[in-house]
Amino acid sequence: MTKNPTSLYAARRARVAQQLGKNDIAIIPTAQERPRNRDSDFLFRHDSYFYYLTGFSEPHAALVISGDGSSTLFCAPKDLEREIWDGYRLGPDAAPAALGVQAAYSFDELDAQLPRLLENRSAVWYPFAIHEGLEARVGGWLNKVRSRVRYGAICPETQRDLCSILDEMRLVKDAHEQDIMRRAGQISARAHIRAMKLSAQMLREGKDVREYHLDAEMLHEFRMGGSQYPAYTSIVAAGANACVLHYRADMAPVRDGELVLIDAGCELDGYASDITRTFPANGKFTGPQRTLYEIVLASQEAAVAATKAGARFNDPHDASVKVLAQGMLDVGLLDKNKVGTLEDVIEKRAYFPFYMHRTGHWLGMDVHDCGSYVEPSQAGEVSERKDPLSGEIIKNRPSRILQPGMVLTIEPGIYVRPGEGVPQQFHNIGIRIEDDAIVTDAGCELVSRGVPVKADEIEALMRG
Secondary structure: OOOOOHHHHHHHHHHHHHHOOOOOEEEEEOOOOOEEEOOEEOOOOOOHHHHHHHOOOOOOOEEEEEOOOOEEEEEOOOOHHHHHHHOOOOOOOOHHHHHOOOEEEEHHHHHHHHHHHHOOOOEEEEOOOOOOOHHHHHHHHHHHHHOOHHHOOOOOOEEEEOHHHHHHHHHEOOHHHHHHHHHHHHHHHHHHHHHHHHHHHHHHOOOOOEHHHHHHHHHHHHHHOOOOEEOOOOEEEEHHHHHOOOOOOOOOEOOOOOEEEEEEOEEEOOEEOOEEEEEEOOOOOOHHHHHHHHHHHHHHHHHHHOOOOOOEOHHHHHHHHHHHHHHHHHHOOOOHHHHOOHHHHHHHOOOOOOOOOOOOOEOOOOOOOOOOOEOHHHOOOOEEEEOOOOOOEEEEOOEOEOOOOEEEEEOOEEEEOOOOOOOHHHOOEEEEOEEEEEEOOOOEEEOOOOOOOOHHHHHHHHHO
């Protein structure tokens, strides 16, 4: 990870402490290592909440924050023999100076120290439903405190979800975080360009092109750009596979005349990027492909225009749906004699067979980042509606008001599976266009546009 000033993380810990009660305590573990098979673990990735507050990426660690502002780190102890096998450890002795915490202990002492730290506290905070077994472990620590009540110890009576504090903090990205996300977007954009060029080049040369070839090109550029790993499992979908929303890059052939949809982004210094581009495998859109592509692009442009400070989170989706639905009527994907007007299509969600997901999500340390989609000050304003497709009663609350520094994706799409009444020229065409947007006072900054998005520009790139 890129080293960051300890003051950045100390300031975040101080913000947490200010929101705790003076006599409260918070516990934030990092992620656990997970075995992949015999003598081999999955690649370790820190817990996002823990890293947000420490900048520390080693496993076997936990952070404790007290309401008085002090912080204690538990980390793996120095062990020269294990370090020969597993790599350098910071160790408790060096942690206070390196990370700006007030105290540090060996992770092996966690069960011994936590009851002492919990004693005489009013409430204990920790992330609910995040770390398997943590609730039971907290219960064990509290039981040890209870065993001392006859000696005057007071046991915390309240357990509270720390996510409620941390989610709000992480939702608005500071300048440091925005800079990392811009660089992540640039790396991912270069990777998409490489995959586009390789597809056209290999087909021109008469070579067998597979989805995994393009996936490999993405991974190569991620690492060459300094990214630690992909932000999520890449989607590289050729032809009809693009109509499977979470299709995984596999070995299907990339055929001349078909489209390729790539949804992939790198993670850089703990922050995700998330880009989708759909392009012709050979570098030239067919008529029907371009027709649908232009509809999706126009819908994204409408969503981008609706993304600005003061708007609601749902506004980009609503703007996108209006353009997509009109486009579906115009090209015959929807029969206006059956579905009615544009307003009817939107009200009845008649577009759903061809567009079945939302237009965006929060983006940050996690690719589907934390943060409520409901405006907190209006959470009590509840209305009900009956979903026209499922018949389910949906409770509506006012969606989040966008603020400068919030980061979200903008990703409309059209997915056409063969079916009764569906024009044949559009069969098996799947298109999604996705960019990463930082909300600003004036609108939004698209940090992923280093890769072309207009059809003519994609074709020009792939001719090179």
